Amino acid sequence: MRIGVLTSGGDCPGLNAVIRSVVHRAVGDHGDEVVGFHDGWRGLLEGDHRPLDLDAVAHILAAGGTILGSSRVRPEQLRDGVERAREHLARLRLDAVIPIGGEGTLKAARLLSDAGLPVVGVPKTIDNDIAATDATFGFDTAVGVATEALDRLKTTAESHQRVLIVEVMGRHTGWIALHAGMAAGAHAIVVPERPFDVDELTAVVGKRFEAGKRFAIVVVAEGAKPREGSMPFETGGTDVYGHERFAGVARQLAVELERRLGKEARPVILGHVQRGGTPTAYDRVLATRFGRHAVEAAHRGEFGMMTALRGTEITLVPLAEAVARLKTVPDERYAESECVL
Amino acid sequence: MRIGVLTSGGDCPGLNAVIRSVVHRAVGDHGDEVVGFHDGWRGLLEGDHRPLDLDAVAHILAAGGTILGSSRVRPEQLRDGVERAREHLARLRLDAVIPIGGEGTLKAARLLSDAGLPVVGVPKTIDNDIAATDATFGFDTAVGVATEALDRLKTTAESHQRVLIVEVMGRHTGWIALHAGMAAGAHAIVVPERPFDVDELTAVVGKRFEAGKRFAIVVVAEGAKPREGSMPFETGGTDVYGHERFAGVARQLAVELERRLGKEARPVILGHVQRGGTPTAYDRVLATRFGRHAVEAAHRGEFGMMTALRGTEITLVPLAEAVARLKTVPDERYAESECVL
Amino acid sequence: MRIGVLTSGGDCPGLNAVIRSVVHRAVGDHGDEVVGFHDGWRGLLEGDHRPLDLDAVAHILAAGGTILGSSRVRPEQLRDGVERAREHLARLRLDAVIPIGGEGTLKAARLLSDAGLPVVGVPKTIDNDIAATDATFGFDTAVGVATEALDRLKTTAESHQRVLIVEVMGRHTGWIALHAGMAAGAHAIVVPERPFDVDELTAVVGKRFEAGKRFAIVVVAEGAKPREGSMPFETGGTDVYGHERFAGVARQLAVELERRLGKEARPVILGHVQRGGTPTAYDRVLATRFGRHAVEAAHRGEFGMMTALRGTEITLVPLAEAVARLKTVPDERYAESECVL
Amino acid sequence: MRIGVLTSGGDCPGLNAVIRSVVHRAVGDHGDEVVGFHDGWRGLLEGDHRPLDLDAVAHILAAGGTILGSSRVRPEQLRDGVERAREHLARLRLDAVIPIGGEGTLKAARLLSDAGLPVVGVPKTIDNDIAATDATFGFDTAVGVATEALDRLKTTAESHQRVLIVEVMGRHTGWIALHAGMAAGAHAIVVPERPFDVDELTAVVGKRFEAGKRFAIVVVAEGAKPREGSMPFETGGTDVYGHERFAGVARQLAVELERRLGKEARPVILGHVQRGGTPTAYDRVLATRFGRHAVEAAHRGEFGMMTALRGTEITLVPLAEAVARLKTVPDERYAESECVL
Incomplete structure (x- = not known):
C-alpha cells in the first residue's frame, strides 16, 4: 500500500508522534510506502512531498512541531483544488x-472524501473541541503548560497583592x-x-479580598466575551481566513477590574507557549495510537472516517459526524470548577 | 451533614486534591462539617481525627503526599474492627x-458498607489497575515521571552504547x-x-545492534517474570501484608542480557520517585472531580458506591464491582506498543 | 540575639529559602529569636511583625513567593521613616x-545603616544587575522559565513559519x-x-529567510529601545514610584518587522511567570547560603554590609558598594551570544 | 584553520552545546573547517571522523548525549597511541x-600536549570535581534532576513514614x-x-523521630563510605579501567539504619537519569561559552590549556594545573548544609 500523510493548521504537540506512528505501522509492520506532503494541504495541492522511511522518523517522538511543516489554506482554495488533489x-x-x-x-478531509478520495482523518486540536472524540492530543500538553504557569503566577500574585487575569487559548470553547x-x-x-x-x-473577586485574601487568579479563555452591555468591549474583528481575531479580553478585563476593585489587576497572556514543544506522555501515547489506527483503517478500506478516543x-467515526458540531463546555462540567459565573 | 475522609495505602499524587475537593464541596457549598482521620484506617479504628475546614485545605491542591497521613492495615485487622469503626x-x-x-x-470499604456503614469510596492507584474506572489519579503523574526519566536515559544509553533495563512500578499490571x-x-x-x-x-534487542543501532531501552514492570524455565529467576517472596516483594527483575535481566548479548547492560530502578510529588494537571482535575462527586453521592445517600471515570x-459504580477484578493490559493494547514479546 | 527579617520589592524565587535559612541558622544553631516584618518596609515602619520559629519555616524551601509578604515603598517614605524604624x-x-x-x-538598607541601625542586607533581583555580587538568586529560575518557553516557542515558530519576538524581563539590563x-x-x-x-x-532576520530558514526567534529585554530615529517608538512613561513603565517593545517591534520583512511576526510577552514559583536548585542553594552568612555577619557585628557571591x-561587601552601580551586560559577554546587533 | 573535536567519558548534559559552539565559532565566524572524531579517543587513534558544518549542529543545543559518541579508553592505550594521534x-x-x-x-590531553600536539581541553564532569574551574557544565543539570527527585521523594517518605536513603552520583566528591x-x-x-x-x-535521624517527625531523607554520594569499623561494609572493588565499582552504599545503609532505628528504611538509587537528557539553561550557557573560548585559544595558539570559569x-588554565588535584567539598561548604556528620 502507498500512503500519504500531511499536517495542517496550528502547531500542536504530538503531530510528530502521529507521523512517526503512521510510518512505523505502515512501513515497519505492513511493508507499505509512505510519503509526507509539505506544509499541509498546500503540499497535496501542489504535489510537494518527500518519502518517509523509518530513519526519517527517528528521534521525533518527543519533538514539538511537525517535520512536514504546516500552513493555513482558505476553504475555497481547497474546494477548487479537489481535482488537483486527485491527480x-x-x-x-x-x-x-x-x-x-x-x-x-x-472539513476539507470530508470534502475530498465526498469526492471519492480515500481519506482517513486524524483529529488535532489543542482546544479539545471536537465532539466526536473524548480527547485530542495536544490538549493535555496545553493544559499542563498553562497549569505550570498558573502555579508560578499564584505566588507572584500573592506577593504583589494583585489580581492576575491569565488568558489561555480557546477561541470558541473553554x-x-x-x-x-x-x-x-x-x-x-x-x-x-x-x-x-x-x-x-x-463580586466574586471582591469577596475574596473582603475575606482577607490578598490576591486572586482569574483564568480567561481568549474567546470569552462579556455579556452585552456589561462592560465596554472591543472585539478583534476577523482575519483573512474568516477566523475571529484576538480581542485581548484579559487586557480589557484587567482595566475594568482594577477600576472597579481599586486593586492592582494585571493581564498575563500565555500565548503560543501553550501549543509548542515536547508533548506530555499522555499526548504521545494518544497520538501514537491515532497514527496506528489510521493506518489500520486504511488497510481495511474504511475511508471517510476519523480516529477517535472513546473511553x-x-x-x-465518520468524518461527517466529526465536524457536525463543536464540543463545548457543558454547564455540569463548568459547575465542577466551583467557579460558576 | 457530617462527613469523614481518610487516605489509605501507598503514596499517590492527587490525594490532597481529593481531600481539598471534598472539603470545598461539603463545607464550602453544602455547609457540611468534615473530619479527617489520621493515617488511613488506623485513624478510623482508633477514632484519631481532626476537623477539616476550608483553611485546612488551602495550598494543598498541588502538593504531593497526603495531609492526613496513610498507613497499611492487614485485612484481618479491619475485619475485626468493623464494630469499632461503627462506634x-x-x-x-x-x-x-x-x-x-x-x-x-x-475491599475494606466494601466490608464496612456490607456491614451497613455509609461509605462512598474514591479509587486511588498509580497502577491504573481498577477495572471499574477508565482512569485513576496518580497514574498520569507516574507515567509522566517515568517518561521524563526515560527521555533522559535514552541519551545516556546511546552515549555509553548500552542496554538499559528500566524498572517501573506495576506489581500485577503493566x-x-x-x-x-x-x-x-x-x-x-x-x-x-x-x-x-x-x-x-x-533476539529483539540483538536485532537492533545487528541493524547498526548502538543502544536499547527495555522497560520492565517490577512485577514482570520470565516464562518458567526461560532463565534463572529469584522471586522476592511475600511481606507481612501478603504482598509480593520486589524481585529485582531489572537487575536479574541485566545480568542475563549482558551475558547473552555481550553488550553492557545496566538496570535502572526508578522506584518511589514515581509515586510522590506534585500531580500533573490531568491528575489534579480527575482527583478534584472524584472528591466532588463523592460528596454528591453522600448527599444523595448513594452508599456502597465508588466514583469512576467513564469516557x-x-x-x-458499586464497590462490589470495583474490586471484582483487576484491569490488566489486554493483548490489543499491548500490541499498540509495537513491543510485543 | 534578636533578629528581624523582611522581604521587599517584586517577587523572586528563593525569598522563602533565605527566610528559612536565617531562621535555621539563628534559631536552630545560635538559639536566637527571629521576627519577620510583614510586607517589607511597611512592616518595619509600622512595627507589623510576627515571631518566626523553626515550625514557621517548615516546608517553605521550595515554595515561591514570600511568607512575609512584600510591598513597594517610595524612597521618601523611607527617608521619613528612619526614626520610626529605630523606635x-x-x-x-x-x-x-x-x-x-x-x-x-x-539603598534603603544603606540609609538605615548610615543612620546607625544594625543592618545586613541580602541582595535579591531576578535581573542579576547588582554589580557587587557574581549572582543573585531568582535569576537562574527566571532564565530557566524563559528558556523552557523559548524551547517550546521554537517549534511553533517553525511550524507556523513566523518571526516570534519574545519579550523577557529586564528593564535596565539584558x-x-x-x-x-x-x-x-x-x-x-x-x-x-x-x-x-x-x-x-x-537584516539579521531577513538573511535567515534568504538562507532558506523558515522562522526566527528574537529575544528582547522589556527595557530595550531602538536607536533614536531608527523606528517609531512609544515609551511607557514612569509610574508613581518613578520606575519606567512597560513600553511594549516586543509588540512595537513585531509590527515593524512584519511590515519590513513581509513575514508574519508575533510578539510573545512572558511576563510575571518568570518571577514566581518554585526556585531552581541553584537558586535554593544560593539563597540558603546568603541567609546563613547574613546571620553570621550579624553575630560578628559586621553591619552595613551585604552578602555577595564571588566565585x-x-x-x-559594603552596602555602599552594592548600590554604587548597575551590573550591565559588557560587550564581550554580549559578543559570546553570536547575536551582536 | 582546521580543528578536530571529540567527546570522551561518561554522558554529560551540555556536550552537544560545546560541539555546536565550537562549530559556530570556528566555521561560522572564522571560516575554519571542523571535523568530529567518533567515540572519543578511539576516533582520534583510528582516524575515524566526519566533517562538521553548521547544518550538522543544527537542533542539538538542547539535546542530551553527544552526536559524536563517546567511549572509555585505558590510559595505557593512549600512551601507546600518541604517535598514531600525531599521524x-x-x-x-x-x-x-x-x-x-x-x-x-x-590527563590524556596533557599527555598529547606534552608530546607537542596542539591541544585545547574543555573540562566535562557532572561531579564538579575539577579544581581549576569554578564550575563544569552538566553539574547543574545533575543537581536539578536529583533535587526534583528529592522533592518528590519527600512526600512519599512522609506519607509512608519512612527513612529514604537516596544515592546520588559522586564517586570521589560529594x-x-x-x-x-x-x-x-x-x-x-x-x-x-x-x-x-x-x-x-x-542519632541524627533518630532525633527527628523523637521530635515527632515521621520521616527522614538521607542523601548519600555513591562513593561515600563508613568510618572503618563503624558498620559492616562491602566495597565494590575496581573495574578494568581501574575505577572503583559501585558499592551500593545506600542499600547497605538502609539495612543498617532500619535495624538500628526500628523504622522502615529504603534505598533509592537515582542512577543514570542524573547524567542524561536536556541540559539546564545554566549548563547550556556555560557549555556554549567553553566551546567558543576553546576556539579562540586555538586561534591565538594557546595550546596545552583548558577553558575554565572563574567568577x-x-x-x-594550563592542563597541568587542571589535573593536579581534585576539587573536594571543603569543611566550610559542608557546614553550610547544616547536615554535618
Whole structure:
C-alpha cells in the first residue's frame, strides 16, 4: 500500500508522534510506502512531498512541531483544488491519504472524501473541541503548560497583592481554561460558552479580598466575551481566513477590574507557549495510537472516517459526524470548577 | 451533614486534591462539617481525627503526599474492627465516610458498607489497575515521571552504547510500563501480564545492534517474570501484608542480557520517585472531580458506591464491582506498543 | 540575639529559602529569636511583625513567593521613616535587621545603616544587575522559565513559519535576555544596554529567510529601545514610584518587522511567570547560603554590609558598594551570544 | 584553520552545546573547517571522523548525549597511541584538537600536549570535581534532576513514614549530594570526603523521630563510605579501567539504619537519569561559552590549556594545573548544609 500523510493548521504537540506512528505501522509492520506532503494541504495541492522511511522518523517522538511543516489554506482554495488533489494522488499512486488537523482540516478531509478520495482523518486540536472524540492530543500538553504557569503566577500574585487575569487559548470553547483553572485552583474561570457578567465577576473577586485574601487568579479563555452591555468591549474583528481575531479580553478585563476593585489587576497572556514543544506522555501515547489506527483503517478500506478516543479505546467515526458540531463546555462540567459565573 | 475522609495505602499524587475537593464541596457549598482521620484506617479504628475546614485545605491542591497521613492495615485487622469503626462514626455523628485508596482499601470499604456503614469510596492507584474506572489519579503523574526519566536515559544509553533495563512500578499490571514505554519509544516493554521469554527478548534487542543501532531501552514492570524455565529467576517472596516483594527483575535481566548479548547492560530502578510529588494537571482535575462527586453521592445517600471515570463523565459504580477484578493490559493494547514479546 | 527579617520589592524565587535559612541558622544553631516584618518596609515602619520559629519555616524551601509578604515603598517614605524604624527596633529589642531586596531595598538598607541601625542586607533581583555580587538568586529560575518557553516557542515558530519576538524581563539590563537567548539558541538578542538599529535587526532576520530558514526567534529585554530615529517608538512613561513603565517593545517591534520583512511576526510577552514559583536548585542553594552568612555577619557585628557571591565563595561587601552601580551586560559577554546587533 | 573535536567519558548534559559552539565559532565566524572524531579517543587513534558544518549542529543545543559518541579508553592505550594521534592529525591537516572530557580525558590531553600536539581541553564532569574551574557544565543539570527527585521523594517518605536513603552520583566528591541535599532540605548528607560514623547518622535521624517527625531523607554520594569499623561494609572493588565499582552504599545503609532505628528504611538509587537528557539553561550557557573560548585559544595558539570559569569570566588554565588535584567539598561548604556528620 502507498500512503500519504500531511499536517495542517496550528502547531500542536504530538503531530510528530502521529507521523512517526503512521510510518512505523505502515512501513515497519505492513511493508507499505509512505510519503509526507509539505506544509499541509498546500503540499497535496501542489504535489510537494518527500518519502518517509523509518530513519526519517527517528528521534521525533518527543519533538514539538511537525517535520512536514504546516500552513493555513482558505476553504475555497481547497474546494477548487479537489481535482488537483486527485491527480496528485493518482500520479503518486497513493492508496490512502491521512490528513492530521483540526476542524478546518477535517472539513476539507470530508470534502475530498465526498469526492471519492480515500481519506482517513486524524483529529488535532489543542482546544479539545471536537465532539466526536473524548480527547485530542495536544490538549493535555496545553493544559499542563498553562497549569505550570498558573502555579508560578499564584505566588507572584500573592506577593504583589494583585489580581492576575491569565488568558489561555480557546477561541470558541473553554476547555483549556476549565482544566488549567481547576488544576491550579483559580478563583474565577471565564469561558466563551458563557458570556460573563462583569458585575458578578467583580463580586466574586471582591469577596475574596473582603475575606482577607490578598490576591486572586482569574483564568480567561481568549474567546470569552462579556455579556452585552456589561462592560465596554472591543472585539478583534476577523482575519483573512474568516477566523475571529484576538480581542485581548484579559487586557480589557484587567482595566475594568482594577477600576472597579481599586486593586492592582494585571493581564498575563500565555500565548503560543501553550501549543509548542515536547508533548506530555499522555499526548504521545494518544497520538501514537491515532497514527496506528489510521493506518489500520486504511488497510481495511474504511475511508471517510476519523480516529477517535472513546473511553479507553480508539474507534473510527465518520468524518461527517466529526465536524457536525463543536464540543463545548457543558454547564455540569463548568459547575465542577466551583467557579460558576 | 457530617462527613469523614481518610487516605489509605501507598503514596499517590492527587490525594490532597481529593481531600481539598471534598472539603470545598461539603463545607464550602453544602455547609457540611468534615473530619479527617489520621493515617488511613488506623485513624478510623482508633477514632484519631481532626476537623477539616476550608483553611485546612488551602495550598494543598498541588502538593504531593497526603495531609492526613496513610498507613497499611492487614485485612484481618479491619475485619475485626468493623464494630469499632461503627462506634467511632456514631460517636463523631458522621453521616458518611469517604475512604480514598486502592484495591485493599476498596475491599475494606466494601466490608464496612456490607456491614451497613455509609461509605462512598474514591479509587486511588498509580497502577491504573481498577477495572471499574477508565482512569485513576496518580497514574498520569507516574507515567509522566517515568517518561521524563526515560527521555533522559535514552541519551545516556546511546552515549555509553548500552542496554538499559528500566524498572517501573506495576506489581500485577503493566500499565505504567506500557504507557511510559510507548511515550518514550522503548525498544521492548515487559509486563506482568505476559511472562516473557528471555530468548525472544534477547533476539529483539540483538536485532537492533545487528541493524547498526548502538543502544536499547527495555522497560520492565517490577512485577514482570520470565516464562518458567526461560532463565534463572529469584522471586522476592511475600511481606507481612501478603504482598509480593520486589524481585529485582531489572537487575536479574541485566545480568542475563549482558551475558547473552555481550553488550553492557545496566538496570535502572526508578522506584518511589514515581509515586510522590506534585500531580500533573490531568491528575489534579480527575482527583478534584472524584472528591466532588463523592460528596454528591453522600448527599444523595448513594452508599456502597465508588466514583469512576467513564469516557469524560464521572459516574458511580458499586464497590462490589470495583474490586471484582483487576484491569490488566489486554493483548490489543499491548500490541499498540509495537513491543510485543 | 534578636533578629528581624523582611522581604521587599517584586517577587523572586528563593525569598522563602533565605527566610528559612536565617531562621535555621539563628534559631536552630545560635538559639536566637527571629521576627519577620510583614510586607517589607511597611512592616518595619509600622512595627507589623510576627515571631518566626523553626515550625514557621517548615516546608517553605521550595515554595515561591514570600511568607512575609512584600510591598513597594517610595524612597521618601523611607527617608521619613528612619526614626520610626529605630523606635520599632528598640521596642522589639532587635539586635539586627536583615532586609532582603533589590536595588531600592539595598539603598534603603544603606540609609538605615548610615543612620546607625544594625543592618545586613541580602541582595535579591531576578535581573542579576547588582554589580557587587557574581549572582543573585531568582535569576537562574527566571532564565530557566524563559528558556523552557523559548524551547517550546521554537517549534511553533517553525511550524507556523513566523518571526516570534519574545519579550523577557529586564528593564535596565539584558542578563535574562542574554542567558535565555544563548540557552535557547535565539537568532537575535536585544538588550537595553545597546539601543538597537532596526535596519540591522531586519537584516539579521531577513538573511535567515534568504538562507532558506523558515522562522526566527528574537529575544528582547522589556527595557530595550531602538536607536533614536531608527523606528517609531512609544515609551511607557514612569509610574508613581518613578520606575519606567512597560513600553511594549516586543509588540512595537513585531509590527515593524512584519511590515519590513513581509513575514508574519508575533510578539510573545512572558511576563510575571518568570518571577514566581518554585526556585531552581541553584537558586535554593544560593539563597540558603546568603541567609546563613547574613546571620553570621550579624553575630560578628559586621553591619552595613551585604552578602555577595564571588566565585564559589560567599563574602560580605559594603552596602555602599552594592548600590554604587548597575551590573550591565559588557560587550564581550554580549559578543559570546553570536547575536551582536 | 582546521580543528578536530571529540567527546570522551561518561554522558554529560551540555556536550552537544560545546560541539555546536565550537562549530559556530570556528566555521561560522572564522571560516575554519571542523571535523568530529567518533567515540572519543578511539576516533582520534583510528582516524575515524566526519566533517562538521553548521547544518550538522543544527537542533542539538538542547539535546542530551553527544552526536559524536563517546567511549572509555585505558590510559595505557593512549600512551601507546600518541604517535598514531600525531599521524592522524597530520594526515587530516588539523591545526588544533579540542577534547571535551573529564579528569581522564584531560590527563590524556596533557599527555598529547606534552608530546607537542596542539591541544585545547574543555573540562566535562557532572561531579564538579575539577579544581581549576569554578564550575563544569552538566553539574547543574545533575543537581536539578536529583533535587526534583528529592522533592518528590519527600512526600512519599512522609506519607509512608519512612527513612529514604537516596544515592546520588559522586564517586570521589560529594558536590551533587551537597547541592541537591541543600536544595531539597535533606536531613542528612553523606559525602565521600568524610567517612561517616553510622552511630552519629543514626542519632541524627533518630532525633527527628523523637521530635515527632515521621520521616527522614538521607542523601548519600555513591562513593561515600563508613568510618572503618563503624558498620559492616562491602566495597565494590575496581573495574578494568581501574575505577572503583559501585558499592551500593545506600542499600547497605538502609539495612543498617532500619535495624538500628526500628523504622522502615529504603534505598533509592537515582542512577543514570542524573547524567542524561536536556541540559539546564545554566549548563547550556556555560557549555556554549567553553566551546567558543576553546576556539579562540586555538586561534591565538594557546595550546596545552583548558577553558575554565572563574567568577563570571571564562579563562584559560594550563592542563597541568587542571589535573593536579581534585576539587573536594571543603569543611566550610559542608557546614553550610547544616547536615554535618
